[in-house]
Amino acid sequence: MKLKAQKEIFTKSLENEYPVEEVNSFFFMLTEAFFKINRLNLALNPELEIDKSQFEKLESALARLTNHEPIQHIIGETEFFGLIFKVDRNVLVPRPETEELIEWILEDFSELESGRILDIGTGSGCIAIALAKNLPEAQISAIDISEKALEIAKINAEINQAKINFIQEDILKTKALNGNWDIIVSNPPYVRELEKKEMHRNVLEYDPPTALYVKDENPLIFYEKITKLAKTALNPDGKIYFEINQYLAEETEKMMQKYGFNTELRKDLFGNFRMLRGEIN
Numbered sequence: 001m002k003l004k005a006q007k008e009i010f011t012k013s014l015e016n017e018y019p020v021e022e023v024n025s026f027f028f029m030l031t032e033a034f035f036k037i038n039r040l041n042l043a044l045n046p047e048l049e050i051d052k053s054q055f056e057k058l059e060s061a062l063a064r065l066t067n068h069e070p071i072q073h074i075i076g077e078t079e080f081f082g083l084i085f086k087v088d089r090n091v092l093v094p095r096p097e098t099e100e101l102i103e104w105i106l107e108d109f110s111e112l113e114s115g116r117i118l119d120i121g122t123g124s125g126c127i128a129i130a131l132a133k134n135l136p137e138a139q140i141s142a143i144d145i146s147e148k149a150l151e152i153a154k155i156n157a158e159i160n161q162a163k164i165n166f167i168q169e170d171i172l173k174t175k176a177l178n179g180n181w182d183i184i185v186s187n188p189p190y191v192r193e194l195e196k197k198e199m200h201r202n203v204l205e206y207d208p209p210t211a212l213y214v215k216d217e218n219p220l221i222f223y224e225k226i227t228k229l230a231k232t233a234l235n236p237d238g239k240i241y242f243e244i245n246q247y248l249a250e251e252t253e254k255m256m257q258k259y260g261f262n263t264e265l266r267k268d269l270f271g272n273f274r275m276l277r278g279e280i281n
């Protein structure tokens with residue numbers, strides 16, 4: 001069978017589910033990941049044939065895409081900050097907004113020699129590992145409530161040869177963080193139930209709910225807990241970096257100020273207030 005024909009099947013089967021450019025991009029992400037064939041290879045060799053087992057692989061991926069399973073789950077990995085991360089249903093698929101949080105930290109701490117960094121709610125480990133690769137002298141710990149997420153995070157640390165101290169813990173139950181941190185960073189759950197109607201099926205049905213949702217009545221529960229813990233656990237020049245809910249930027253900022261932090265908000269690539277930095281006055 002010709003690969004070109006399979007591409008047409010993809011376009012037809014998915015045209016009501018995704019924009020055509022996205023379908024094209026899914027198709028080539030799959031052919032690249034499965035067979036190392038990219039868009040250019042097909043353009044240069046339009047008569048390219050695939051065998052039965054390749055055909056079946058693409059058919060099975062197509063069925064999963066029809067069910068709105070994230071392309072990253074189908075491929076089994078994704079790229080984040082130039083690194084490869086294994087992902088499945090147990091971890092949130094790393095988002096491009098979160099890369100911008102890492103960039104902010106690296107701008108502020110490019111000189112960090114032997115600092116201590118704590119990532120709270122590490123999930124796939126993407127923040128901790130990206131920081132470890134860019135701040136090789138830092139000592140990095142990462143907490144998550146989910147044992148299954150930590151299993152993935154450990155594999156990702158291994159794939160990327162990053163040394164991270166992983167800890168299984170429910171931060172809402174933590175009494176105190178053992179101190180002296182230079183950076184505390186977190187992308188905690190921040191999506192309110194009332195925001196679910198804005199979300200796509202690939203997120204709603206496949207990302208782990210524990211990583212995403214908070215109650216409408218108390219959406220800052222993680223931010224407030226982490227801010228309180230950080231007050232006594234940060235070094236004098238230490239900083240907190242949060243990924244935040246764009247609709248709650250002002251409230252999150254005010255909450256941090258109430259605990260005596262100087263704050264700065266930043267927008268993400270989509271123009272939404274997505275990042276918040278706090279330092280002790």
Ligand code: GLN
Pocket residue numbers: 095187188189190191203211212213243
């Ligand atoms: N940005 C993620 C989303 O839109 C949410 C991440 C989080 O809750 N920490 O799905």
